[in-house]
Amino acid sequence: MRRNELLEAVDLIYAAALDEGASWQDLGGKLMTLFEAQRATLWLADGAGTPGNLLMHHDSYDEQYASRYVLLDPYRAAAREVSVEETVRRQGDVRLGHEIIPDASYVKSEFYAEFGRNSSRRYLIGGLINVSKVIPLGLHRDAASRPFDEEDKRTLSQLLPHLQRGLQMRARLAPTTSSLATGALDALPVGVIVVDREMRVLYSNAEAVALLSDSQSGLSSARPRPGPVSGACRLFASHPDDDAQLCRLVGAASRGGAGGGMQIHARPNASPGDSAVLSALVCPALRHLSSSTQSNMGTSVIHGAATVLTRHLLRPSSPPVRLLIDLFGLTRSEAEVAVALAGGVTAENVARTRRVSLDTVRSQIRTLLRKTGAVGLRDFERIIALSSTMHRRGSLYARCADNDSFRQSPGGDPRYID
Structure with a gap:
């Protein structure tokens, strides 16, 4: 029976990663059923940068955890001590709660006394996932349940690599629409x-x-x-x-x-x-x-x-001017300066190429920082680099010329122009 449930969980991981017929909350529900757990936790930022538990609908316990108890969580404190390199070495390594924190220490902790006891966090099984940073996954049972065991570890060890792959797909495919037709x-x-x-x-x-x-x-x-x-x-x-x-x-x-x-x-x-x-x-x-x-x-x-x-992997890519205009409300002149700066050109060279004064370019740079919300040129370059991942070569934005028109292929299909 667990074998069929395991296959269903794998299906849900990739369906949730593509937002195709299932959500991450559906996966969380399946994991809680599979492991007889009361809670599933995987905290990631959403599209707006707000952190949340990917595997459950937001509730009062998540609100309390995010506002106060995340800083007291002894399991998360242990996860923060693990480097990304160590996570790679420990890929697929699943641990029970007492293998991370001695059980007696956890039960006596301020976290459990004030929060864990009431939020079904008596027993834990978890693992670390590496998707540009270390992310802890946790499944929790309450005090009335039995502790997780070695069979649970073997099952989660089979799922953890799929979950990491699904999150990598989620990160790579994030700029798409909600349905990947x-x-x-x-x-x-x-x-x-x-x-x-x-x-x-x-x-x-x-x-x-x-x-x-x-x-x-x-x-x-x-x-x-x-x-x-x-x-x-x-x-x-x-x-x-x-x-x-x-x-x-x-x-x-x-x-x-x-x-x-x-x-x-x-x-x-x-x-x-x-x-x-x-x-x-x-x-x-x-x-x-x-x-x-x-x-x-x-x-x-x-x-x-x-x-x-x-x-x-290494070929540099700059976002189209039209895309930057739409994303940040830039003028065409400001967007062209942004693209030039993203390529590593100095303000002096931009001024020389555009045949304007250095003061003009510096004024445009200040405007770019304000409109993009960047705190400095390095942060600005990061924002522009992220924007470049939102279009593919030959897309409508990439084909835009000085006006909003674009050329079509001889067959009339504009999709595959490079």
């Missing part, structure tokens, strides 16, 4: 490729086609085109070691594993200085991504297939 996938700045365990391509989105067609890229396939792909078109990396590792990750993900990440090096004939190195994240495939004609078939994982998410 085929059209939305084509708007992604991330290449999405679905392959079977033999590395045959089942689906590619528009960005993936651009990456696969790049003569410098170390990832390619025959006949790349957007949408479902038929025939024996194989995905492969040009470097043998990269290809072997990619095959291993796809094989693991297609058999129900969580996959993993890797770098894909540029082709040997790449131009000197060309940053064509790709990052790839391999994870289980979702059924609705396999074909545009099967978008309503549910959100279960396709056994025997995997999804490869890929993008340039």
